[in-house]
Amino acid sequence: MTASAGKASESGPQGDRHSFIVVSNRLPVDRTIDDAGEVVWRHSPGGLVTALEPVMRSNDGAWVGWVGQPDVDIERFESDGIRIVPVPLSTEEVARYYEGFSNDTLWPLYHDVIAPPGYHREWWEAYVRVNRRFADAAAAVADDGAVVWVQDYQLQLVPKLLREQRPDLTIGFFNHIPFPPYGIYSQLPWRTPIIEGLLGADVIGFQRLADANNFSRAVRRLKGFTTRGSSIDVPLVDESPGVRVHAPIAGGKPTRRVIARHFPISIDSRGFEEMAKRADVQARAKQIREDLGNPGTIILGVDRLDYTKGIAHRLKAFGELLRDGTVSVEDVTLVQVASPSRERVDAYMQLRDEVELMVGRINGDYGTIRHTPINYHHASYPREEMVALYLAADVMLVTALRDGMNLVAKEYVATRTDNDGVLILSEFAGASDEMKKALLVNPHDIDGLKATIVRAVSMPKSERMSRMRSLRKRVFEHDVARWSSEFIDVLLKNGHSKTKQFETADVGAAQDEGVQPEGSAAADG
Ligand SMILES: O=P(O)(O)OC[C@H]1O[C@H](O[C@H]2O[C@H](CO)[C@@H](O)[C@H](O)[C@H]2O)[C@H](O)[C@@H](O)[C@@H]1O
Numbered sequence: 001m002t003a004s005a006g007k008a009s010e011s012g013p014q015g016d017r018h019s020f021i022v023v024s025n026r027l028p029v030d031r032t033i034d035d036a037g038e039v040v041w042r043h044s045p046g047g048l049v050t051a052l053e054p055v056m057r058s059n060d061g062a063w064v065g066w067v068g069q070p071d072v073d074i075e076r077f078e079s080d081g082i083r084i085v086p087v088p089l090s091t092e093e094v095a096r097y098y099e100g101f102s103n104d105t106l107w108p109l110y111h112d113v114i115a116p117p118g119y120h121r122e123w124w125e126a127y128v129r130v131n132r133r134f135a136d137a138a139a140a141v142a143d144d145g146a147v148v149w150v151q152d153y154q155l156q157l158v159p160k161l162l163r164e165q166r167p168d169l170t171i172g173f174f175n176h177i178p179f180p181p182y183g184i185y186s187q188l189p190w191r192t193p194i195i196e197g198l199l200g201a202d203v204i205g206f207q208r209l210a211d212a213n214n215f216s217r218a219v220r221r222l223k224g225f226t227t228r229g230s231s232i233d234v235p236l237v238d239e240s241p242g243v244r245v246h247a248p249i250a251g252g253k254p255t256r257r258v259i260a261r262h263f264p265i266s267i268d269s270r271g272f273e274e275m276a277k278r279a280d281v282q283a284r285a286k287q288i289r290e291d292l293g294n295p296g297t298i299i300l301g302v303d304r305l306d307y308t309k310g311i312a313h314r315l316k317a318f319g320e321l322l323r324d325g326t327v328s329v330e331d332v333t334l335v336q337v338a339s340p341s342r343e344r345v346d347a348y349m350q351l352r353d354e355v356e357l358m359v360g361r362i363n364g365d366y367g368t369i370r371h372t373p374i375n376y377h378h379a380s381y382p383r384e385e386m387v388a389l390y391l392a393a394d395v396m397l398v399t400a401l402r403d404g405m406n407l408v409a410k411e412y413v414a415t416r417t418d419n420d421g422v423l424i425l426s427e428f429a430g431a432s433d434e435m436k437k438a439l440l441v442n443p444h445d446i447d448g449l450k451a452t453i454v455r456a457v458s459m460p461k462s463e464r465m466s467r468m469r470s471l472r473k474r475v476f477e478h479d480v481a482r483w484s485s486e487f488i489d490v491l492l493k494n495g496h497s498k499t500k501q502f503e504t505a506d507v508g509a510a511q512d513e514g515v516q517p518e519g520s521a522a523a524d525g
């Protein structure tokens with residue numbers, strides 16, 4: 001099944017400029033061609049789009065990004081009420097900038113080098129070229145003094161490139177994936193221009209405190225700039241009118257202050273809860289259970305088919321539990337959704353082979369005519385189906401080896417209006433900083449993972465409910481509206497003095513949780 005987008009037309013309002021702009025590699029819709037040769041717009045995969053869509057809907061802004069298909073040049077258009085400004089990429093740029101530098105250099109480097117990063121100069125050159133194109137596209141639609149919010153590792157040069165041509169803008173950047181410790185980051189041949197690119201922003205947001213600290217340390221090591229808590233003093237290269245000049249922390253020449261701190265991303269918790277209450281979604285959840293033969297326990301995994309998600313680790317643990325006879329195929333079923341992702345990158349092709357070989361072996365070894373241990377889907381489902389799966393699942397299994405946040409963990413919790421269900425959550429996912437009442441696991445420890453699965457399957461209802469209540473409280477108090485309003489609030493306070501204050505619409509009251517502890521600028525090693 002394929003997730004389908006709402007209405008998208010390839011013509012729409014032209015030429016207008018906006019006071020709020022989001023820039024990301026991915027747009028909320030992907031342009032694809034179906035088997036009949038027709039253009040079909042599909043909902044884009046991944047958590048970045050899930051998180052930003054509600055923010056865009058409550059702001060009268062524009063979204064600058066790539067339509068997901070090479071060699072097409074599309075006019076601005078509107079999709080489900082969101083104004084879209086497409087940035088074209090050629091086939092070669094998709095191969096070098098997106099599949100190459102973004103997803104075969106930066107992605108593995110920023111995720112603990114779980115796979116070896118490739119360093120190729122022609123990939124870097126394409127990355128620079130494409131980042132410049134995104135910056136130009138944003139500059140062209142930004143009103144005077146606009147707020148521009150750049151997203152993620154694919155576009156780390158955009159803040160600097162944008163500031164150079166539009167010093168009137170207030171520029172934010174949010175990194176959705178981890179920022180690695182300096183010992184790993186320093187491998188990158190282009191480590192300094194990337195730091196300089198990011199420092200073009202007024203505020204640089206990260207998922208976890210540790211990511212922000214890793215970044216500040218890289219700034220000190222590579223640039224020698226002074227940092228204190230979440231503040232970084234960046235020497236002024238020009239003194240354009242309106243730039244907020246700060247007394248530098250360590251005295252000396254005037255500087256711009258850049259804030260680097262953590263803003264853990266979240267979901268539209270109410271939206272997920274409302275969907276979970278719908279009769280058709282609940283009926284679908286019941287149907288899923290029945291179609292699986294009403295097993296005693298359904299365990300669910302939902303991930304892009306990505307080597308960072310630890311899918312093989314969870315399959316290994318589950319296979320061993322069946323082998324040991326600790327769980328039986330009659331009682332427990334694992335449903336695994338593995339959504340297609342970056343399918344032309346070698347590491348992803350290899351991962352698919354590895355995962356599907358394991359699924360086939362386990363099902364062949366332990367399946368019966370009536371029961372299949374792993375119900376596996378290489379598919380991308382629409383939100384209604386995701387919510388029905390969450391409702392059908394007794395245990396949600398998140399075993400990421402490294403993950404910026406992991407919105408799936410938060411979505412599962414938001415949909416559990418019955419306060420039931422157990423979340424097993426990797427301590428290497430950003431979500432584990434907040435979701436302390438989950439069963440936290442180290443997915444590399446297969447015995448520990450097996451024991452945690454057994455504990456989840458046999459957990460008494462009273463404990464399940466008390467844990468779930470606490471998890472739900474967190475996810476409802478810290479939803480995506482709060483994430484965006486906190487970020488934008490800090491951005492407006494630190495941005496260009498001429499930027500108009502704009503409405504964060506129906507996002508909740510902004511609350512600044514303050515800066516990182518002083519100790520975050522700890523000694524460099
Ligand atoms: O655009 P793709 O290459 O198809 O990949 C999909 C997205 O994956 C990543 O998502 C991250 O953002 C989530 C929301 O903040 C976070 O929960 C998750 O841990 C991250 O992996 C990527 O960062 C996005 O840019 C991609 O669009």
Ligand SMILES: O=c1ccn([C@@H]2O[C@H](COP(=O)(O)OP(=O)(O)O)[C@@H](O)[C@H]2O)c(=O)[nH]1
Pocket residue numbers: 003045046047048050302303304337339379380381382383386405406407408409411
């Ligand atoms: O078949 C699928 C699989 C995933 N998702 C969504 O994709 C996002 C995944 O975000 P997450 O932060 O967990 O990981 P990412 O893929 O961004 O690394 C979540 O909103 C899921 O609901 C979806 O809509 N359909």
